[in-house]
Amino acid sequence: MKAVQVTGYGDADKLKVVDIPIPEPKENEVLVKVKACAINNTEIWMREGAYGTGAKSGWRPEGVQFPRIPGSDITGEIVKVGSQVDESMSGKDVVLFPFTSSGEEGSEHISEDMSFIGSEYDGGYAEYVVWPAELCYDMPLASYLESAAFSVSGLTAWHMVKQIQVQPGETIMVTGANGGVGSLNVQIASKVFGANVIAIVGDLNDEKIMKELGATYVLSYKSENLAEEILEANEGPVDSVLDVVGDALFPTSIQVLKKGGKFCISGSAGGQKTNLDFRTVYLKHITMYGSVLGTRSEFKDMLQAIAEGKIKPVIDKSFPLDKAKEAQVYFKKKGKLGKILLLSEE
Structure with a gap:
């Protein structure tokens, strides 16, 4: 062969x-x-x-x-x-x-x-x-x-959404939303679990398709005022962040999270190391999750959602x-x- x-x-x-x-x-x-x-x-x-x-x-x-x-x-x-x-x-x-x-x-x-x-x-x-x-x-x-x-990126995205226990009506910020995991994070959080999604991309020409995938708002990480734009779009802090970027957007993610918010990361294409002030984490009561892949049960649930047309x-x-x-x-x-x-x- x-x-x-x-x-x-x-x-x-x-x-x-x-x-x-x-x-x-x-x-x-x-x-x-x-x-x-x-x-x-x-x-x-x-x-x-x-x-x-x-x-x-x-x-x-x-x-x-x-x-x-x-x-x-x-x-x-x-x-x-x-x-x-x-x-x-x-x-x-x-x-x-x-x-x-x-x-x-x-x-x-x-x-x-x-x-x-x-x-x-x-x-x-x-x-x-x-x-x-x-x-x-x-x-x-x-x-x-x-x-x-779907297999790896879909399973990873499904597990991320399950980790943070997304609830209908919550606002979830998704970084790298144009990528394999990120685009599925957008779909799963919005179409399967009923969240409002703020999709962070590089090129705002992707706005139309990101909204078709389920994003409520689409913003560019190239903006000099990204944190302010996120807070303005959501009229306040977000409930959770699903991140695949790492260092490049980590300060922004922590800044826009609400008190008691959740941060879940499964990739670091934008930098593998970051500066973290622990006071920010404990004073804001932030829960942090490391996530990769998922379970066979989650894989089967994902395949069912795909078969039903909820994830494309x-x-x-x-x-x-x-x-x-x-x-x-x-x-x-x-x-x-x-x-x-x-x-x-x-």
């Missing part, structure tokens, strides 16, 4: 197109013919060593073993089943839950042995992938392309599998709106 491997830490030149044997499913696994695989920050950070090169660049302490096939947002057709898997699964169109874990129900994502497809296992930048049968779910939409737009895919562009390097370079460009996907050839 054709696959794209990361051969080591470095730039996009570390992605190599190779021909390797099709993997064989173990007794409790299935072989999936990959139809689409969305690109995430996580596989780029893994390649670049952003999680810490050497023994710490991956989701597990031992780090990534190269070469590794990246890719975690995977849809496809089951074409072969292991000896312990019901034959009725063969031919099913599925979306893959993106990690394995021995954690108890509800805490799978924080288990010490959580292992991620595309990091600890070979992933979806390939024509075929093997995965545990129990972690393959029916696609929520008829399209492979559209169904692949936002897709920017697709590339053929052998153009993975170009796709990752394009992904890193600022200002894109929606997911970038790789398509496996028929």
